[in-house]
Amino acid sequence: MGSGQHDPAAFLSQPCEHTRQVSAPAKKATDPQLWLRRALRMPYLWLLLFFLAPFLIILKISVAEPMIAQPPFSALLVWGAHGLQGIRATFENYSFLFRDGYYGIIVLSSLKMAAIGTVLCLLLGYPMAYFIARQPPRRRQMLLLAVILPFWISFLLRVYAWIGLLDNHGIINHALMSMGIIHKPLAMLYNDFAVYLGIVYSYLPFMILPLYSTLERLNVDLLDAAADLGARRWRAFVDVTLPLSMPGILGGCLLVFIPAVGEFTIPALLGGADTLMIGRVMWDEFFVSRDWPVASAVSVVLLLLLIAPILWFQHLQNREHEAGS
Amino acid sequence: MRRRSIFLISVACFGYALLYMPIVSVVVYSFNASRLVTLWGGFSTRWYVSLLSDDKLLAAAFLSLRIAVVSATLATALGAIVALALHRVRRIPGRILLSGMITAPLVMPEIITGLSLLFLFISMASLIGWPASRGALTITIAHVTFSMAYVVVVVRSRLAVMDESLEEAAMDLGGRPLAVFFDVTVPMLLPALLSGWLLAFTLSLDDLVISSFVSGPGATTLPMLIFAKVKLGVTPDINAITTIIIGLVIVAVTTAGLVTNRRKAASA
Amino acid sequence: MNEATPMVQIRGLSKHFDGVVAVNNVSLDIQRGELFAILGSSGCGKTTLLRMLAGFERPSSGQILIDGVDMTEAPPYERPVNLMFQSYALFPHMSVEGNVGYGLRKEGLPAAQIRERVAEMLALVKLDNLAARKPDKLSGGQQQRVALARALVKRPKLLLLDEPLAALDRKLREHTQFELANLQYQLGTTFVVVTHDQDEAMVLASRIAVMAEGRIAQVGTPAEVYEYPANRHVASFVGNINLIDGVVTDAGAGRATLRCEALNASLSVVCEDAPAAGAALCIAVRPEKITISRAAPEGQDRNVVKGVVRDLGYFGDQSLYRVRLSSGTVLQVSAQNLRRSASLTIEWDDEVYLSWEVASTIPLRS
Incomplete structure (x- = not known):
């Protein structure tokens, strides 16, 4: 296959120059998906915050009482001086x-x-x-x-x-x-x-x-x-x-x-x-x-x-x- | 058999007529000098000229474009990551939750998406003081959230047919994972990323319901403005806008078609 | 590393996929400069073994040493190993030059040096005039050479080839097969070819490992694997063969005689440590080792049986016969057509003698 001016023997005789020399024991394999798993956090959080959370809020508001207030509904969790005091939910709606x-x-x-x-x-x-x-x-x-x-x-x-x-x-x-x-x-x-x-x-x-x-x-x-x-x-x-x-x-x-x-x-x-x-x-x-x-x-x-x-x-x-x- | 094909042809003609009749009529009447639909007052471009001096409309169009570009770009980036992760990473914590959250927006009634996001923004504002006011930012966030789902669908279907040995080959030749991603994966996914972006862009530009919910005073997008106007009936300047948008779509589709054809011809 | 260290040492390598064993405790040494073939049917684990060598699969247990260095856990991009993919996996968005130069660019070599080495490599595979083409504008044979050049340009210590000729049509395959062997000889790089095609393995390889069910069934030169198959599986996988079961009736002095009910005859076989009388033994005969004749054969030390020609296929250079013995068993026989003649000497339904040298009879361990 080799032609005259491209002598395969010459090709062979050149030193093998892998940049990553293999004389040292190779490192433990890095996980090729590591960066992808890290990058996934962003859309994951995004969806949790802007898709799942709003949905839970809808559920929460649907069991609240309408009030003339801002926001115009009662709170689900009732907080007192000693933390959570109770849950106020109504199926009235x-x-x-x-x-x-x-x-x-x-x-x-x-x-x-x-x-x-x-x-x-x-x-x-x-x-x-x-x-x-x-x-x-x-x-x-x-x-x-x-x-x-x-x-x-x-x-x-x-x-x-x-x-x-x-x-x-x-x-x-x-x-x-x-x-x-x-x-x-x-x-x-x-x-x-x-x-x-x-x-x-x-x-x-x-x-x-x-x-x-x-x-x-x-x-x-x-x-x-x-x-x-x-x-x-x-x-x-x-x-x-x-x-x-x-x-x-x-x-x-x-x-x-x-x-x-x-x-x-x-x-x-x-x-x-x-x-x-x-x-x-x-x-x-x-x-x-x-x-x-x-x-x-x-x-x-x-x-x-x-x-x-x-x-x-x-x-x-x-x-x-x-x-x- | 003969009779049946006549039946089929007439139904098809009716269907296509149904699809194109309204579009054609709007285009034709956008050049009508008369304000009345029934009256042909001669050819005129006056409605187009009046568009240019309608500051409110221009501002809304510009706001819509800005939101569409930003949200499409963000949705494409985030959606591509989700699609890749769902395709490649074997163990994702809460995989079912993730794939549920990414498919649900496709079937969620817009009105619920809009309402729930508004409630979220209000709750967040009262809890942490952000977002301080609703407007372009909250609309962009909402658009990213639902159009991401469409990007994921487009990218995943491309990934399903992609030859994975290409990436292995790049890794075998010394490419580290991130380099392989940019050298091989991104160029291979490019058509899908582009169509995903276009889809997200169109959805954002077109969205009325969700924007109406999450917008605040001062931020009126083009569909919101149009809706307010057409609720009262036909207005010639909306005909003109429609015609411009149709023109843009035709140009975009033809360009996309030409590019794919040239690529096909090149690979033949 | 000294020259005597094998280029590849595989030690007790296993791979399980969700409880299914793909590769089962494989140990293997591949010498420097060898063209080594791993031969097996699909699903035998050869591809998994190759992918572990390339670094795409992490072994469940065992060790891989390349040039004396433990590479078991090294990722693909840190191994002095390159793989030529069965699909070639050429980057469609890069030119031939871009494809071949990719690996060198990832090594961070200076541009001038990359150009030089790519040009050199393309000349070697005779693609220098197509450097600017995109892969989809190349013929199958040209694509195969690009894939080869791309893998070789990095001067790997070990080149892995996954079914390198499978995608080529038959004519081109025969030609390419010799070119590939020639190139390997010129470069002296260690090649490991994975293939399901026994002809490919026989022509290309200096040694062959036959794999079955995740294990290595036999390692040897093509002639060893063909003439001295280690077991039934290797015998029937490599080439055509007649397998005959028998019971030893007499054993000793490196020979055994056995009674074969299937042939309704007694046969002799050369066998070093023959099992004692009464033990079952399977023997095998290659079709080309059998002589077919209408007259009773002469000569010493031959096994002879009689039968009727039930089927014959004329292939020009040779003829294939299927001969049914009185017991009902069918033996395959092939004969070179040495004389030029329009009429066949042996026809359908002829009564014939089949005979072969005792030394050509292969004893098989079960």
């Missing part, structure tokens, strides 16, 4: 939520609206994802990008854009009336319809992406096999494609449902005065009536409601990971 009925209605209404929005999103997203997954690879990429692209444009502004379309004096009503299809503007804004539309529109990418990834992986041969075994197209879809895309359906639905329950912006901009969604009510509870303990108790209840779907989603993700590796 929670029992208020259940007695009152108002909050129960709002929670149910939020769940219902999020669920309907999710189903609508699925009904539109599934055919779209199916359509994209069946395109040639290059076009697939383009179509997917077109689904994701709006995500990068401000959510608030995209929701806002619907106001101009749906308004009584908006573009759609104007167009329909000038075509003579309707004579009176359709009430499309500031009602539940607008909120559903907003949810479908805003969360469509979250529905399409997981659906697409399961549908894309789905083996076309399976459909051919089903067809070969005599299944009609529709039956093949119901018997093969639909069950196999179940993980994508569940993943997409949870990805839409979970944030939709606590959604604030969509009901605040597009909803009517009678649109009851918990995010909006909490905003008002806090900014308008300034009842911190009740707002905290509502938060805790909302979180408890969301824990089941969140854990389910995590479970799905983990299974996906295991299948992938």
Whole structure:
């Protein structure tokens, strides 16, 4: 291998010059992850302080009594001259939520609206994802990008854009009336319809992406096999494609449902005065009536409601990971 | 089969129309000389010009940008460390707690995040006197906290497909751990770090709910200002802002696309 | 250190992963300037052994001395050892030159010296015209040479090669195999090659360690391992072989006679300390040691059995036969096609005699 001017023998005869001479016994190995473990302290502390601690504070305030003070709630721990004297906790805020009925209605209404929005999103997203997954690879990429692209444009502004379309004096009503299809503007804004539309529109990418990834992986041969075994197209879809895309359906639905329950912006901009969604009510509870303990108790209840779907989603993700590796 | 593909094509067309109709209408009407949506008063750039003289709006935009840059940078640094540690370090004290704290913000309703952080800041202020007032600092802290979670997701998915023998090779050739990190790990993670940063930047720039809770008097971000305005209906200058943001996004996406394409072409 | 000290001394090395034993009490000396191969199937612990030599895994017990110095606990970056990775692990963001120079830069050598040594090394592996290329613009063979150059440029006392040829296609592999052996001979660096490919080990190595289930089954030259396998495992892992079980009927004077029910015949074997009569003994015969003929074979001191050709494969240079004996056992036989002829002398279903020298019969300890 060596050429004339690069004599391997000469290469050999040069002294071995490892900078770290090995004549001395080598030191004990330094842990290569030591610096990483040290560096981890910072984000760890950050999360403990700015994520876990606030959460515990919410729990604490939710069992305090509202007071006209700064901050406007009673202390959990009662300190006296000789240290801790007692714990003052009340479940009054929670029992208020259940007695009152108002909050129960709002929670149910939020769940219902999020669920309907999710189903609508699925009904539109599934055919779209199916359509994209069946395109040639290059076009697939383009179509997917077109689904994701709006995500990068401000959510608030995209929701806002619907106001101009749906308004009584908006573009759609104007167009329909000038075509003579309707004579009176359709009430499309500031009602539940607008909120559903907003949810479908805003969360469509979250529905399409997981659906697409399961549908894309789905083996076309399976459909051919089903067809070969005599299944009609529709039956093949119901018997093969639909069950196999179940993980994508569940993943997409949870990805839409979970944030939709606590959604604030969509009901605040597009909803009517009678649109009851918990995010909006909490905003008002806090900014308008300034009842911190009740707002905290509502938060805790909302979180408890969301824990089941969140854990389910995590479970799905983990299974996906295991299948992938 | 024929009928079904017609069904699919029409649904897809409807879906894409739904996604793009509002955006297109805002862009078109941002050039409308008339204040009314229904009336086309001719082409005009007057709303853009009036933006430039709106001091409040410019200040809010500048504040939002500043917060977004700082919080995205911090979130990327902290998030990358968490992702690396979760991927590499076998024994982390409270591993479940850590991975819980890093995934929870992804699914936590914004309104709760905002409320709880506000309570924290108030409690801290009354306990240790810091933060003395709420504003850009508290908003930045809040944004770092939730966008870190997104960075971790992006970086972890990159780490999962990274060839670990590259780092071993660098160590084998005499690189000490920290040198290996900067010589190999960081360049390999760069695409993920960049997209994580962009994601954090966008989330911060876009955030309304959390900012509204943790902000104080005097600190109004762009989304807070926009929200206050659009609650009352369509305003042409917001159309103009939207159009500018859409333009910026298109430029950014195209550049990113070109860069990846060139890289792909180079590696082909 | 004096020249007689082995370059690598491995003493009682073990590695457990969560209770699973990957490497089990391995002791091994590798001499200076050797091209040593560690051969074994996947999961036999050879990669773990290599990674402990490189410093990526910490041994559970035992000791590694390199050039007489205890390196058991030293991290990879403090060992005079370099590794050529199976995947090559070339840094995709650095040019060929950058890759090869990386190790020298970490040593803190002056830039001029780095340039010089990189150029020298690239010339040695004939890549001097590709110095500015990025790794992904190179062919598989070129990448392999970059990886080799990058590991060698630091002048390690020991170069470890993890399946160095596995990623190359067959033609290139044969060529590269000789180049690699040649380069090692020229440089005189100690090479340790880990491979699952017995041909690779045989052609490259001066000595081979065959590993199985975390232990070293045999160490020897390629010829020793092939002709004198220490046990059943080595015999069947290296090359093709016919294994036959028998019972000793007569032993003495360095020979044993045994009755093999599987062949329905009595065979003789040269055996130093043959077990006493009545003991079980396994013997082995390589297919190429067996002569196949239609006429009864002549000559002394041969084991002879009779059978029918059930299968034959014509490979041009040689033919492979599978011959079924009356007992039902099938023996593999290979024969060089020494004469040019379009028709085969032995065909399907021919009755044939198989014979081999008693001295070619391998006794195996169980």
